[in-house]
Amino acid sequence: MKMLDGKVAIVTGGGRGIGRGIALSLASNGARVVINDLGAGLAGDGVDAGPAQETQAAIRDLGGEAVINGGSVADYVAAQGMVDQAVETFGRLDIVVHAAGVLRDRMIFNMTEEEWDVVVAVHLKGLFNILRPATALMRQQQAGRIIALASGSAYGDAGQPNYSAAKAGIIGLSYSTANAMAKYGVTSNVVLPTGTTRMIDSKPESQKIFEETGKWPSEHARGTPKDPDNVAPLVSFLASDRAANINGQVFHSHGFGYTLVEPPRTLARLEADHAWTAEGLADSFDRYMATDMKPRPAMPFGRDVDTLAGNDWQAIGEGRRYWARKEEKK
């Protein structure tokens, strides 16, 4: 018996990169899959059935079952069609993974309205578009798993205002969905993935690697900690019945490891038994709260475990190890 036998999944952006690895992993663990992919260029331009067909062929090679949906998740009606297709083809829908994505990087003071709209439409509105019909169905069946891919950029990549905002929005929407759907047996979690895909090839430093080695970074990644397929085991686990108790969580997938990210928590508070004046607040702020203020979120935040960890790793067998913040341990 495989972990996802009998389950049906939709993977948006399942034709390429991280979504492709997730679609294959879900299928190899027994799920039947609707592979949604527009086959768009990195900036969201164009349409190509090739990537989704290639994922479907790879799933069939594994002995799995998959159908293709070529609609855009940014289109509300097309997203409803993905849910309908899952139900019409396989009779049900248990798992939604939103991995479709586009990039239009630009500094905030140069960004066009179109660059903003396209990125927010695919990532954030795309998640709403697929969740609206999927959660209605999951509420009726009293079960379901939702996994949305956000990004460490949600914490404020200076060159990606549209993408950072959309990804932070995905975290908020996922928290809201987790709170709304818990009583129906539905979980909603977020993965901040990493993996050397064409998205990484598009960065200026990747051009240099290509010029030096004749290969793009994505071509060097297979089997290494940078392989985009390293994200998939976490997603397949979160999609399974074994993850019923995991809801409203954010994970960072990096290398051969997964970091549990702490939700925002209270840090400090100034209070008075009367209303404040701005000047009085400024004085007290400088004296007290300023010293507790954290620096702005840095990129890439999840990897700080590598530098903070010291000797605190616990060997847990089979080449695995575990680290957790000491003060958080019960």
Ligand SMILES: NC(=O)c1ccc[n+]([C@@H]2O[C@H](COP(=O)([O-])OP(=O)(O)OC[C@H]3O[C@@H](n4cnc5c(N)ncnc54)[C@H](O)[C@@H]3O)[C@@H](O)[C@H]2O)c1
């Ligand atoms: N690669 C990374 O290191 C990284 C880091 C953080 C977050 N992410 C996120 O992970 C997800 C996957 O990224 P990737 O690197 O595999 O990208 P990718 O470009 O390799 O794949 C994205 C896929 O989404 C599809 N797509 C684009 N617009 C679509 C639409 N409107 N409808 C349906 N499909 C559409 C594309 O055709 C493409 O196949 C994205 O959400 C991305 O923002 C990636």
